[in-house]
Amino acid sequence: MKFRCLRFATIMSFVFVSACTHTIPRLGMSGRYLDGRDQFLRGRGGDMDRAITSLEAVVSENPAYKDSLTLLGRAYYNKERYRDAHAILQRAVAVNPDDEIAWLMLGLAQLRLNENEKGLETLKGAITLVSKRSVSGYREYQYWDDNNQVRPMIRRCAFAITQGLEAKDNILRSTEALLARMDAEENYLRIQKPREERRRTS
Numbered sequence: 001m002k003f004r005c006l007r008f009a010t011i012m013s014f015v016f017v018s019a020c021t022h023t024i025p026r027l028g029m030s031g032r033y034l035d036g037r038d039q040f041l042r043g044r045g046g047d048m049d050r051a052i053t054s055l056e057a058v059v060s061e062n063p064a065y066k067d068s069l070t071l072l073g074r075a076y077y078n079k080e081r082y083r084d085a086h087a088i089l090q091r092a093v094a095v096n097p098d099d100e101i102a103w104l105m106l107g108l109a110q111l112r113l114n115e116n117e118k119g120l121e122t123l124k125g126a127i128t129l130v131s132k133r134s135v136s137g138y139r140e141y142q143y144w145d146d147n148n149q150v151r152p153m154i155r156r157c158a159f160a161i162t163q164g165l166e167a168k169d170n171i172l173r174s175t176e177a178l179l180a181r182m183d184a185e186e187n188y189l190r191i192q193k194p195r196e197e198r199r200r201t202s
Contacts, residue, residue: 029057029058033054035050036054036055036071036075039051039054051075052075055075059088063095067099070089070092073085074105077109083113085105086106093106100126100130103126107120107122108123108176111168112172120161120171127154130178134150139186141186153174153177154178156177156178161174
């Protein structure tokens, strides 16, 4: 009897530990959105297929939910599904014409699909929007770009765009690098900076 109890306790502790090593599924539209966004923002460390599955579920229920259309378009783009990205990003800018990231991504998708003139014009407007908005308080982050990492990349991207379609490859690289830098800044402010502040105050 004692052996059985000990064995049962061992099995249960193993089940508990195993359960804790897996991601707990998030329920509801908000949970699916957070799951998709988190996977996307992890970049290469994230599961882009899982991000797409979560965000497709959100978009099918409510296309206007936060920036789910934009994130889904970006996830498609990262998987080189450029036509899908183009279609969903057109919806994103229709739902929110002020979404500068959606416009940037739409311009990239247009260039990837060789809609070169359209893509260049889209990016010209998008980079102007990004330049105006990427200041303290952007996305409700009080200390956005305090280390001045994003602004130089905006200028580099804007310069590449002014060079025209002869610089298409450079435009693609510069814009993708800018978006990656903005994601890294958001990740830092969302996760790392609060941890550093907690350590300082503890």
